[in-house]
Amino acid sequence: MRNLLTSNLVLKSGFLCVPLLFDPEMERETAGRRAADALVETNGRLFVKALSLRSLLENYERLDPEGYRELSDARLQGSRTWPYAGDIPIGGKLETIISGVLPRFVRRSKGRPGRRSGPEDILDVVAGKVPIPARYIEEAAVTIDAAALRRRLRDLEGRDAPLNPPDEGPISGGDLREWIRRMLSARMAEREKDRLRRMLERRESGAGAAEGNRLALQLYIAAEGSLEIDGFGISRIGSTDDYIAYKRTGEYALKDYYGRLYLFPDCRVGVATIVPLRPFVMESYKHPFLEGTDPGQPICLRAFQPSRVFTAAAMIRALEEGIGALLHGYSSRRRNGYHSLDRTTLPLWTAEPDDGDPWPPDYPFVRSRLVPYVDFEDYRVPKDHPGIVSGEVEVTNDLMP
Amino acid sequence: MTKPEKAGKTEVFEQVLPLVLEIIPGQAAEGLIDVYEPGSYEEKPLRKLCEMTLNEKNWSIEDQQILEDVNRQLAGGRLMCRGRAIDGTALDQAVVEETEEGERYLYLPIRAIKPQEGGSLPSRPVVRAPREGRATCGTC
Numbered sequence: 123m124r125n126l127l128t129s130n131l132v133l134k135s136g137f138l139c140v141p142l143l144f145d146p147e148m149e150r151e152t153a154g155r156r157a158a159d160a161l162v163e164t165n166g167r168l169f170v171k172a173l174s175l176r177s178l179l180e181n182y183e184r185l186d187p188e189g190y191r192e193l194s195d196a197r198l199q200g201s202r203t204w205p206y207a208g209d210i211p212i213g214g215k216l217e218t219i220i221s222g223v224l225p226r227f228v229r230r231s232k233g234r235p236g237r238r239s240g241p242e243d244i245l246d247v248v249a250g251k252v253p254i255p256a257r258y259i260e261e262a263a264v265t266i267d268a269a270a271l272r273r274r275l276r277d278l279e280g281r282d283a284p285l286n287p288p289d290e291g292p293i294s295g296g297d298l299r300e301w302i303r304r305m306l307s308a309r310m311a312e313r314e315k316d317r318l319r320r321m322l323e324r325r326e327s328g329a330g331a332a333e334g335n336r337l338a339l340q341l342y343i344a345a346e347g348s349l350e351i352d353g354f355g356i357s358r359i360g361s362t363d364d365y366i367a368y369k370r371t372g373e374y375a376l377k378d379y380y381g382r383l384y385l386f387p388d389c390r391v392g393v394a395t396i397v398p399l400r401p402f403v404m405e406s407y408k409h410p411f412l413e414g415t416d417p418g419q420p421i422c423l424r425a426f427q428p429s430r431v432f433t434a435a436a437m438i439r440a441l442e443e444g445i446g447a448l449l450h451g452y453s454s455r456r457r458n459g460y461h462s463l464d465r466t467t468l469p470l471w472t473a474e475p476d477d478g479d480p481w482p483p484d485y486p487f488v489r490s491r492l493v494p495y496v497d498f499e500d501y502r503v504p505k506d507h508p509g510i511v512s513g514e515v516e517v518t519n520d521l522m523p
Numbered sequence: 524m525t526k527p528e529k530a531g532k533t534e535v536f537e538q539v540l541p542l543v544l545e546i547i548p549g550q551a552a553e554g555l556i557d558v559y560e561p562g563s564y565e566e567k568p569l570r571k572l573c574e575m576t577l578n579e580k581n582w583s584i585e586d587q588q589i590l591e592d593v594n595r596q597l598a599g600g601r602l603m604c605r606g607r608a609i610d611g612t613a614l615d616q617a618v619v620e621e622t623e624e625g626e627r628y629l630y631l632p633i634r635a636i637k638p639q640e641g642g643s644l645p646s647r648p649v650v651r652a653p654r655e656g657r658a659t660c661g662t663c
Contacts, residue, residue, distance in 0.1 A: 229552040352552070369550065411641040423641045442549045447641030458640065516606030522638055 132169040133293050134162050136176060139169035164292055175287070179305055187431050193306055215395045215432065216340060219356055219367050222434025223441075224248065227354040227369050248351055249335035254342045262337035266321055275318045278311050359394060368392035368404055369441050375503070375510055375517045376410075377454045378463035383510065383517060384501040391421070391444040398428035399436050401444025408496050410452050410459030415496065421447050422459060449518040461496045542613050542629045543620075544576055546602070548592035549636065555582070555589045559613075569609045569616065573602055573633055593635045600637030609633060 132139040139162045162169045183190045191214070230247050264270060285308060288301050343349045347358040353370035368390040375383045390404040402420045403412060411422040421444045429436035452459060509515035539561040547554030557576040564572055582590055602609050604616050617629040 227550070227552050354552075421641060423639055426639070443639045445550045446636065446639040450636055450638040451641040453640070513605055518606045520606055521601060521603060521608060522640075 130295060131293055131298060132162050132164050133175070133288055133290050133298075134169075134171070135290070136174060136287070137171045138173045138175055138178070138298075140172045142168040142170045179302065179309070182302070182306060190306070193303060193310070215363055215365060216344060216356070218432070218434050219365055219395070219437070220248075220336075220340060220343070223367050223437050224351075224354060224356070226438050227441075228352045246335060249339045251351060252339065252342070252349065254335075254338050258338040258341040258345070259334065261341055262334045265337055266334055268322060271318050271322045275315060275322070278315050278318070284308075355390065357392075359396075364395045366392040366394045366404070367437055367441065369445060371445055371448055373509065373515050374449055375507075375515050376452050376463060376519045377517055379454050379457060380464060381454070382464065383503050383505055383507065384463050384498050385503040385507065385509070385515065386448075386501060389448075391441060391448065393437050393440040393444070395432050395437070397430045397432055399432065399440045400428040401440045401447075403444075403448075408461075408498065409448055410457075410461045410463060410498075411447050412496075413460050414494050423447055450522060452519045453522045454519060455523070461498070463498050465497070465499070540619065540627055540629045542572075542617060542631060544572055544613065544631050544633065546573060546576060546593055546633045546635060548589060548596050549634070551589075551592070553589075554632070554634075555586055555593060564613055567612065569604070569611060569613050569631075569633075570602075572613055573609060596635040596637045598637070600635060603634050603636050604631065 130141070142161070160171050162171070178185070228248065285301070285304055288297065339349075343356055344358070349356050353372065355368045355370075357366045357368065358364070359366060370388050370390055371386075372388050373385060375385050377383055386409065387407075389407045391401050392404045393399050393401050400420050401423070402418055403409070404417060406415055406417045407419070408415045409421075412419045413422075423443055426440075426443050428440060452463070454463070457463075503510070507515070510517065541561055542559040542564045544557045544559065545554045546557075555576065557579070559572065567575075577590070577593065607616075609616075613629065613631050617631040619627060620630040621627050
């Protein structure tokens with residue numbers, strides 16, 4: 123998309139026309155059709171109708187998510203319409219984790235079913251469970267204060283003058299980019315105004331307390347840098363608006379080729395908001411699907427394409443695949459992974475990238491470098507281990523063929 | 524963690540407790556909840572109860588989304604109860620729990636898991652024993 127917007131283009135009837143490559147045969151073919159709508163001749167060059175400008179604006183967020191996010195963040199920072207926790211802006215990523223990822227992994231309440239609550243309710247549940255210091259609650263109250271909301275709404279309303287579409291005819295890539303940027307910015311302002319209006323309505327209808335709790339929770343996480351509830355956690359990466367969302371596995375046991383059991387300690391499987399979204403183990407840990415024992419090792423996954431777009435659904439999928447692999451992926455019979463649980467005398471597998479053998483199509487690539495040997499004997503436990511007998515610790519790879 | 528109280532057939536028959544069956548997709552915290560009143564589940568195989576729950580039609584929109592998620596996991600996956608196959612009856616695996624109001628019930632969580640076969644192996648061994656310290660994963 124960015125490459126397209128660096129060329130010189132022509133605008134005609136709301137469509138972007140791109141240069142038609144010069145080819146004598148094509149020249150002959152198009153000679154009789156210049157009057158047709160699809161072709162435009164400008165300064166002796168032919169352009170072909172390619173893209174609706176309106177459609178480009180409507181779908182820009184999907185076509186160039188990173189560019190859109192950069193613009194969106196700049197817009198939010200420029201207008202200061204979003205709260206800050208110290209120097210840390212509470213941007214869309216934290217919002218996405220809190221409202222999109224957290225509800226998947228935190229249980230509202232146990233017991234017989236009643237009304238199923240939505241994502242909004244779970245934030246109230248979390249806000250109720252976490253002791254949020256008073257200063258964040260006060261700051262949230264100021265942020266959603268009706269007078270302040272009205273003031274911000276007025277600021278935004280006076281800021282953007284309506285934009286006219288660019289003139290028809292040739293347009294440089296730079297001019298087009300600038301126009302698109304201003305149009306997207308105006309649209310973001312409209313959305314922000316809608317959001318502020320909704321907040322005002324809720325505030326005036328007396329539903330502001332829950333709103334305040336949620337905002338106080340966001341301020342608290344952004345400022346403190348971390349939060350953990352029911353085994354699900356959020357941890358900020360440095361002083362940025364990027365985070366790691368993680369889920370604890372709890373203790374679990376795996377079975378080896380001979381049916382012997384190995385008790386694995388709890389670990390945190392995390393996914394950072396920085397794309398590609400790939401699951402890793404946050405602490406120093408060993409497992410057949412981890413290359414060594416260092417913290418931050420990616421989990422070896424099969425047929426998994428990490429998402430290059432940050433969304434709640436992609437984060438949930440990466441977390442689930444990572445946990446699923448650690449808990450359920452090891453086959454005692456096939457001894458899959460970098461390492462075998464039992465000290466086998468059978469050959470393990472090494473891969474030579476150029477040995478000419480066909481590889482299964484879902485093998486993304488083959489490592490040729492060597493990995494360290496990891497021993498699991500210290501994890502061995504008897505079958506009558508109290509945790510396993512009582513059912514507190516599950517043998518999670520029993521059913522893996 | 525407190526040790527869960529196993530149901531035990533005699534006790535349940537004496538107390539006549541309802542069964543709360545929850546089918547949870549993947550690693551989610553919450554799933555599809557169905558309640559079986561006493562007398563309607565004791566003799567039925569657990570697998571049959573799960574099928575009955577999954578075949579119900581009158582789910583809310585939120586529950587339908589969970590049902591879709593469960594079905595996605597079951598495409599290539601399986602239902603598991605505490606790491607084991609769902610054999611036997613609900614009474615074999617359920618635990619007694621209590622609501623905040625003090626109402627006792629049997630609770631049985633079932634997970635729909637599609638295993639991630641991380642680190643699968645290439646089609647033939649090439650060499651190297653682990654004692655000498657070297658192997659590769661071959662997948663990631």
